[in-house]
Amino acid sequence: MTTETERPIEPDRVRAPNIRDVARVAGVSYQTVSRVLNDSPNIRPETLQRVRDAIDELGYRPNQAARALVTSRSRTIGVLAAQTVHYGPATSIQAIETAAREAGYRLSITNISSSEYASIKSGLDYLMSQAVEALIVIAPQVRVFEAINDLQVGVPFVTLEATGLSSDHSLWVDQVQGARMATRHLIELGHTEIMHISGPQDWIEAEARMQGFLRELGDADLRTRAPILGDWTASFGYYAGLELLRYRDFTAVFAGNDQMALGFMHACREMGLSVPGDISIVGFDDVPEAAHFAPPLTTVRQNFAEIGRRAIALLLGELRGETDLSHDPVQPELIIRESTARASRLG
Amino acid sequence: MTTETERPIEPDRVRAPNIRDVARVAGVSYQTVSRVLNDSPNIRPETLQRVRDAIDELGYRPNQAARALVTSRSRTIGVLAAQTVHYGPATSIQAIETAAREAGYRLSITNISSSEYASIKSGLDYLMSQAVEALIVIAPQVRVFEAINDLQVGVPFVTLEATGLSSDHSLWVDQVQGARMATRHLIELGHTEIMHISGPQDWIEAEARMQGFLRELGDADLRTRAPILGDWTASFGYYAGLELLRYRDFTAVFAGNDQMALGFMHACREMGLSVPGDISIVGFDDVPEAAHFAPPLTTVRQNFAEIGRRAIALLLGELRGETDLSHDPVQPELIIRESTARASRLG
DNA sequence: GGCGCGGATGTGAACGTACACATCGCGACA
DNA sequence: TGTCGCGATGTGTACGTTCACATCCGCGCC
Numbered sequence: 170m171t172t173e174t175e176r177p178i179e180p181d182r183v184r185a186p187n188i189r190d191v192a193r194v195a196g197v198s199y200q201t202v203s204r205v206l207n208d209s210p211n212i213r214p215e216t217l218q219r220v221r222d223a224i225d226e227l228g229y230r231p232n233q234a235a236r237a238l239v240t241s242r243s244r245t246i247g248v249l250a251a252q253t254v255h256y257g258p259a260t261s262i263q264a265i266e267t268a269a270r271e272a273g274y275r276l277s278i279t280n281i282s283s284s285e286y287a288s289i290k291s292g293l294d295y296l297m298s299q300a301v302e303a304l305i306v307i308a309p310q311v312r313v314f315e316a317i318n319d320l321q322v323g324v325p326f327v328t329l330e331a332t333g334l335s336s337d338h339s340l341w342v343d344q345v346q347g348a349r350m351a352t353r354h355l356i357e358l359g360h361t362e363i364m365h366i367s368g369p370q371d372w373i374e375a376e377a378r379m380q381g382f383l384r385e386l387g388d389a390d391l392r393t394r395a396p397i398l399g400d401w402t403a404s405f406g407y408y409a410g411l412e413l414l415r416y417r418d419f420t421a422v423f424a425g426n427d428q429m430a431l432g433f434m435h436a437c438r439e440m441g442l443s444v445p446g447d448i449s450i451v452g453f454d455d456v457p458e459a460a461h462f463a464p465p466l467t468t469v470r471q472n473f474a475e476i477g478r479r480a481i482a483l484l485l486g487e488l489r490g491e492t493d494l495s496h497d498p499v500q501p502e503l504i505i506r507e508s509t510a511r512a513s514r515l516g
Numbered sequence: 517m518t519t520e521t522e523r524p525i526e527p528d529r530v531r532a533p534n535i536r537d538v539a540r541v542a543g544v545s546y547q548t549v550s551r552v553l554n555d556s557p558n559i560r561p562e563t564l565q566r567v568r569d570a571i572d573e574l575g576y577r578p579n580q581a582a583r584a585l586v587t588s589r590s591r592t593i594g595v596l597a598a599q600t601v602h603y604g605p606a607t608s609i610q611a612i613e614t615a616a617r618e619a620g621y622r623l624s625i626t627n628i629s630s631s632e633y634a635s636i637k638s639g640l641d642y643l644m645s646q647a648v649e650a651l652i653v654i655a656p657q658v659r660v661f662e663a664i665n666d667l668q669v670g671v672p673f674v675t676l677e678a679t680g681l682s683s684d685h686s687l688w689v690d691q692v693q694g695a696r697m698a699t700r701h702l703i704e705l706g707h708t709e710i711m712h713i714s715g716p717q718d719w720i721e722a723e724a725r726m727q728g729f730l731r732e733l734g735d736a737d738l739r740t741r742a743p744i745l746g747d748w749t750a751s752f753g754y755y756a757g758l759e760l761l762r763y764r765d766f767t768a769v770f771a772g773n774d775q776m777a778l779g780f781m782h783a784c785r786e787m788g789l790s791v792p793g794d795i796s797i798v799g800f801d802d803v804p805e806a807a808h809f810a811p812p813l814t815t816v817r818q819n820f821a822e823i824g825r826r827a828i829a830l831l832l833g834e835l836r837g838e839t840d841l842s843h844d845p846v847q848p849e850l851i852i853r854e855s856t857a858r859a860s861r862l863g
Numbered sequence: 864g865g866c867g868c869g870g871a872t873g874t875g876a877a878c879g880t881a882c883a884c885a886t887c888g889c890g891a892c893a
Numbered sequence: 894t895g896t897c898g899c900g901a902t903g904t905g906t907a908c909g910t911t912c913a914c915a916t917c918c919g920c921g922c923c
Binding site: 230231232233235236237238243253254256260262263266267270275276277279280282295297298299300402404406407431432434435438458460461463465 | 578624626646804
């Protein structure tokens with residue numbers, strides 16, 4: 170005699186079927202149903218089938234909350250992101266989402282509105298309140314590390330698109346290498362006066378690209394000039410261009426991303442300068458539109474999706490207790506199009 | 517005598533503090549702590565303070581899983597999305613995320629890889645397995661409605677950026693109106709032979725823009741020609757342009773989005789045609805880069821963020837049981853830049 | 864033929880919270 | 894002064910699942 174029969178019938182209140190309902194229909198105990206749900210071995214094929222039929226018949230779905238409560242595993246991976254409207258982060262997140270879902274994890278994404286410490290902390294706080302099991306950071310990372318320490322985030326984490334500082338937890342396209350490739354390309358075309366428009370200073374990847382740029386210039390014994398600190402937007406590239414082109418003491422520009430390159434080319438047109446006739450320009454990212462800019466943009470391609478997939482693979486490995494967390498940086502690729510040409514003489 | 521004292525001490529196993537731990541520290545019952553957490557009235561200020569201090573001291577965080585279990589409310593809103601890397605969806609999602617978080621909801625986003633029924637169903641299935649309380653759809657909607665019916669999704673939902681078919685559940689920028697504005701602008705400039713490059717047929721918004729285009733043309737008694745069905749990408753716009761421009765029996769193009777407009781302008785350059793001298797082009801969306809295209813693109817601005825915010829507001833209202841779900845479409849805005857000019861004579 | 868063993872299945876308890884209800888104390892009112 | 898009402902707080906229970914342990918059965922072995 171089971172206790173289930175004593176439960177009063179509630180005709181109005183429709184309750185989702187639970188594990189005991191399934192058990193009753195299948196004629197087994199609820200524990201057996203649980204075993205079926207968790208792919209436990211040692212179940213008679215006949216029993217297995219009966220339980221599966223009962224599940225289908227009732228349209229039963231396991232209650233994730235109850236599972237999470239008893240196992241104290243949320244099966245959630247947190248993503249702390251900034252600027253998710255941009256092509257790079259968006260592509261990575263999409264890959265992360267797919268990979269996570271396949272591994273039975275869900276994602277909790279939160280956008281931070283500014284790179285201020287308070288904003289980062291509040292985003293992190295939000296994610297921790299959801300008991301995420303791991304953390305992926307796609308954001309200006311300089312202050313994020315502080316926040317992760319301060320909040321005693323006790324879960325595995327990786328940062329995307331960063332480089333250098335904390336290689337144990339970073340997964341990255343080799344930004345320095347990419348920047349060097351872009352710069353070397355310009356040098357090889359005979360440019361000696363090269364300008365760099367960088368991303369915001371607190372983005373590690375902006376910093377890395379700047380480093381690559383400066384190192385390559387140093388290796389070639391060329392004059393280095395202070396990079397302009399931008400904000401990744403096309404508008405910034407445009408206004409920076411209007412300003413810089415008044416002097417015209419350079420023949421090439423390496424932009425921190427494709428958007429700023431686009432804005433800069435706009436400024437060139439407006440100043441009556443030809444790209445690449447007067448000014449050569451290289452971007453970074455290879456957004457899908459870059460091939461159709463005027464002129465089509467020479468740029469550095471990053472495999473954002475690959476980075477996303479690797480992030481999940483790395484975290485899952487760590488959650489499983491694996492210790493071999495080696496990860497080579499993803500290599501970027503220089504895509505040569507029509508925005509670069511041999512250096513013109515400075516007028 | 518409480519039972520807590522009987523619990524054996526486990527020094528190695530660190531357990532997150534729970535509501536009873538807080539109660540013990542604050543010297544109250546766990547129910548009082550629960551009341552504090554849920555902003556219940558009728559708590560003595562002094563007691564309130566003691567509980568809050570205890571919470572801070574222990575670093576206590578409510579266990580969401582336990583909450584979800586007992587209330588049978590997941591506090592999760594599902595987002596079924598496609599093409600999240602695009603500017604429009606990405607912007608909307610960001611706004612949704614912010615609004616949801618402010619309202620105490622989290623988001624579960626899933627991308628569908630194709631617009632096939634199986635893919636939609638599997639995405640929907642995934643979201644339902646998370647017991648989402650409401651659903652936001654940003655995807656090709658034609659088949660989504662079928663899937664929502666088939667799966668007996670018993671939760672409130674809205675579709676974004678759609679129009680027409682199911683106005684009860686749709687929240688939209690008035691795409692028809694936007695398309696009419698774009699088309700009328702071209703007509704007013706004297707263009708009579710106007711081409712339309714549309715988005716994929718199964719996107720309702722593509723359909724709506726096409727409808728607006730055709731209606732405006734009809735109202736002006738102009739010849740209508742079969743729109744080209746594209747895929748939203750710049751590359752498609754480019755190749756379509758190369759093909760179409762061989763005939764040059766039109767002087768203006770209304771593109772379904774800014775990316776296709778960009779690709780088309782690229783094709784114009786390659787064919788030696790001037791924009792807007794020979795061909796006028798209007799886009800749709802007003803992505804941030806559009807102002808820096810060559811030439812800066814005349815386009816229809818949509819307030820994606822507003823749409824996202826409204827979606828959450830609408831769903832929260834429905835969850836609260838409000839019945840007044842009236843929602844006016846968001847009005848788009850024509851942004852006139854330099855890619856349109858008076859019609860040239862056809863050569 | 865008794866005993867041990869392991870495969871298959873069942874029972875009790877716990878996870879952390881919110882809801883329904885019970886209790887306590889105190890002031891107002893008849 | 895007794896009682897009613899209400900503000901403030903405490904106790905029991907349920908949510909749906911998994912884990913640890915218990916039980917049952919049949920088979921092989923000495």
